[in-house]
Amino acid sequence: MAQATTTASAFQVVTDVIQALERHGLAPTPVNYWIFYEYFTRSGSKALVEAIDRRIESRRCLDEVFLQDLYQRFVAGETLDRLMAVNGALETLLKSVDGDLGRADAGICEFKHTLDGSVASLRIAHYPDDVRKISGTLLEAINQIQAYHHTLHDRLEEAEHETRGLRAQLDQQHKAAVTDPLTGILNRRGLEMEIERGVRGERTRPGSMLVMDIDHFKRINDTHGHAIGDVVIRMVARKIAEVLPRDTILARFGGEEYIALLPSNVATTVHQLKELGERIRDTIQRLTLVRQTDDLRVTDFTLSVGISEWSGGQTFDEVFNRADAALYQAKTAGRNRVVIASDPSRAHC
Structure with missing residues (x-):
């Protein structure tokens, strides 16, 4: 694998990294620099390089959320x-x-x-x-x-x-x-470890999954600044945790998105899942953020929720894809709503 083994090549790598950060509008933070350094030198995880290549090929943005996710997964x-x-x-x-x-x-x-x-x-x-x-x-x-x-x-x-x-x-x-440093809840790596514990039988396997996303979050950042956006992410995480049943696994999955894995002994019916999702949604839409320094009030944020039941034998990816598709339906239907994915196991009954 190619590595920066000479002074000239080392300077070239630094130049490539800085240009990539500027091209994608990214701040030169240690995490962002590290990810691009690993990418250009090919000295780290092969999976990390492949993930960036796929992102570029699909013409999707290399943003802070994506790079932070790479850092959690591969570093x-x-x-x-x-x-x-x-x-x-x-x-x-x-x-x-x-x-x-x-x-x-x-x-x-x-x-x-x-x-x-x-x-x-x-x-x-x-x-x-x-x-x-x-x-x-x-x-x-x-x-x-x-x-x-x-x-x-x-x-x-x-x-x-x-x-x-x-x-x-x-x-x-x-x-x-x-742990996600901003919210104090699990990060993606922590979520994966809890799922692995369930597979090994060290904890009760989940019975359902909620995928939640703050609506129009970019607008919040653009209007009030990233500092306010961070406070919103932290406050929403805390309020979601207060509504969720005991022993629920809650994680920040990236950016303004959260995932909750409910124990199999709570919210066991579609009606109960819908009711729980609505309680979470209603709690968030009632929130008001007040900045004490200038009495700034932020009230224009809501939450969309996609829910999927987790039947025996299904993988995390299968359940997540259904819940994520339900979340997409909630977004396209106007946001600030709850959508439950159809259970394929019931469709064949």
């Missing part, structure tokens, strides 16, 4: 996998250290107990002084060994404490890798 995801591997190794180390200390404690205690008994027997039997002297010397040596062991034990406990601190840092990095 942050790989980092997370490495962090999880290190975390597992640390856990194994801690268990091993604890086991070794336990066995060492038991062995020395047993040996000292045996020696104490032998010394007592020697004294009772009135063996010659040299034998008693030897036994005393041995006892002193064991006491020294035990003192050394206690010192070692303390040092190992310190190491274990430091290791646990490192693991806590790794846990924090893991949480950051699966």
Whole structure:
């Protein structure tokens, strides 16, 4: 694969990256620069390069949302996998250290107990002084060994404490890798991991999916600025989470789009799903954002919702495509509405 191995080629890559950022109207943020650097050097994920090529071939815009999604899928995801591997190794180390200390404690205690008994027997039997002297010397040596062991034990406990601190840092990095920094809910990578847990049987598999998108969000950004747009995204996420049933998986799927995976034991009928979607939609359309610095009020935002049931045996992509198609219907029908996709399993009943 081609790489920037010389000074001239390195400068060329930097030039290509900067020109690409300017051509697509993107800010030179670390994430945007990193994605294009990986693309032009072909030094990273092949899937990342192919995703950009497909986007270009389809004449679709390379925007901030798309690049952030690439970062979560192909950069942050790989980092997370490495962090999880290190975390597992640390856990194994801690268990091993604890086991070794336990066995060492038991062995020395047993040996000292045996020696104490032998010394007592020697004294009772009135063996010659040299034998008693030897036994005393041995006892002193064991006491020294035990003192050394206690010192070692303390040092190992310190190491274990430091290791646990490192693991806590790794846990924090893991949480950051699966959490959307703007809203505090799961990001796309976190959503994928929760789905994988369901496949492995570590959690209840979802019974339905909601795909939600803020209507006319570009207009909000253009009218009030990106800072207000970020507040809207964050506030909508919080309000959606308040309405959703307990144990629902909620994620920001990219830009102003959210996905919710409902447990299979709630909203089990089409009517209940429709009712839940309407509650979410109504909650969002009632929101008013007030900026305290100048009393700016933003009320012109609503939410469109597409819903699909998740029958047994269906993949995430199959369910998502139906819910996304229902969302598209809601958008084309005028926005600020809820549409439920038809269940193909019922169509054949």
